Amino acid sequence: MLLPKKVKVYNSSNLSNMMKNALYTLCAISVSLLLGKLTYALIPFVPASLYGMVFYCLMLHFNIISPIKVEKVNLWLVRHMGVCFVPAGVGIINHFDLIKLHGIAILIIIFVSTFTLLTVVAWCSEKIFKAQQSKGNS
Amino acid sequence: MINDIISPENSTVSLAIFITLITLFLYQFSMKIQQKWQFIWLNPMLITILFLVPFLLYQNITYSQYHQSSQLFTLLLEPAIVALGFPLYQQLHQIRYHWQGIIGVLSLGVLVVLCVSFSMTMFYIYQPSLAIALSLKSVTTPIGIALSEQFSADSSITAFSIIIAGFIGGILGPKWLDLLGIHCAKSQGLAIGAASHVIGTAILAKDKPEHCAYSSLALIFSALLTAILSPLIIPLLLKAFN
Structure with a gap:
């Protein structure tokens, strides 16, 4: 039997849902990062972003942030985060000697x-x- | 060439736009290459750096210029680290049963790698800042960079050695551990996650799912443990070698 090819459907509700989830994830991450920065100002021991990571994980665990809404955008973020490290790696230019x-x-x-x-x-x-x-x- | 096109009045802005676009383009391009050929050593980060360095040298763009123009990526670094909290959340239930053992082993590993690489660097080269940069090489890139900046060591050396350590551990690690007679998937995964972080985990993810779960667990926890332990250990090591 011939099955129709899978076609990606971008209807309006789907797209707006995606946008909502993306905004939700961005807000959740910013709030965690802000909490991390506050903690770092009080206890400057571990980098602020690491505090933020722990806060994010805990808020997910206690269902303050909904894991289902966050999942897709977060996966995308983690897959593409490599590009943020390129500037640090390019610094090798200064170290040819x-x-x-x-x-x-x-x-x-x-x-x-x-x-x-x-x-x-x-x-x-x-x-x-x-x-x-x-x-x-x- | 680029410096000729860009007039001095608006140079910083247009250079920033140009640099951001070319970095994004190179990264997307190398992602496509990796998807097409599926070679694990075709790491997008590595390819982008390898293309960008000759290009910058050819265009006479200095590193400080490049660094200033690529502020956008530096800005996104911190949110990207926070996003790693999600995989940690996904692994939490796995660690519940033997978290004491895992944390014990991983902190022992962090101590060993800090001491070994620090003392080897001091022994061979004798440069404290280089020793710090190299001893932070077994954690995942964002945290390694953040930590080495915290110690005011050179983060670019850390970034580069992190990538090299990732490839060594991910490609040769399973064979080496099989040779030693350690065949258990859990222990192999933990070891590779502790030594070669995200790159090692990505290499395992292709055909060893059980390895991969433990490897991602180990990479996150050893990053946290390194962040906690290194401010205690590195000053001690610095004192010991002075």
């Missing part, structure tokens, strides 16, 4: 420390998961 001097040493350091971290975390967590499993079985 450093790379010429120490490039290989830096690569070795990154390599060794990454593999050390991988080994430590995997080994310890396997111990813990196994211990919990045997506890659960007995």
Whole structure:
């Protein structure tokens, strides 16, 4: 049987719903970020945006922000957030001298420390998961 | 060429518009390339940087000019970090059963990576600011950048080494752990999330869903733990090497 091809329908209610959700998400994120900035002004320990992230997560958990409304726009934001880090990465322009001097040493350091971290975390967590499993079985 | 077209009176505004557009265009272009060929090392962030750097050098645009003109992206950085709270919320129920173990292991990992990379850098190169920038390389980019700016280290070195660490861990990590005899999906996922953050998680997401859940859990928690632990550890390490 021939099925009709899926056609994206942008009727007006659908579109306005999308816009509403986008605005809702933006407001929710701004409020969380504002709370984060306030907390940072009181306790300058962790960057303000991280406080904001925790507030956002907690408000979602206690249903102050509706997760269903936020979901789609948030997914889009997380998928495309990479572009915000480009300016920081381009800063490598200023460090060609450093790379010429120490490039290989830096690569070795990154390599060794990454593999050390991988080994430590995997080994310890396997111990813990196994211990919990045997506890659960007995 | 660009500097000739742009007259000195309105230079900052039009340069800002131009830079913003070209960065967006390059990013979209590299997203399309990655969707077409599906190679994991064709990371959009990496490709955009690799295209932009020669272009800026060719056009004689300095980094301070570029940084000023790309304020829009810097402005969006903080909301983007806040948006990461949603995946954290999605993982909350998973951590409920063994959160003590997971947090313990991850904080041990954060301590180990801070000490190892800091002392190796001090041993080989002996530059404290470089050591700070490199020791923050196992967290996800936004948080790594925010932290290294907080310590007034160079965030561009952190950003670049974060990307390299992501690729190393994501591509070689599963093979390395299989070689060590650790086959459990949960532990492999946790390890790769702790070491190679978003890039490692994205590499796992393609064909290992169980790995991916634990990896995203680990990346968020190790970022938080690094943010909490590094202001305590780094001053100590700085003192120890002076």
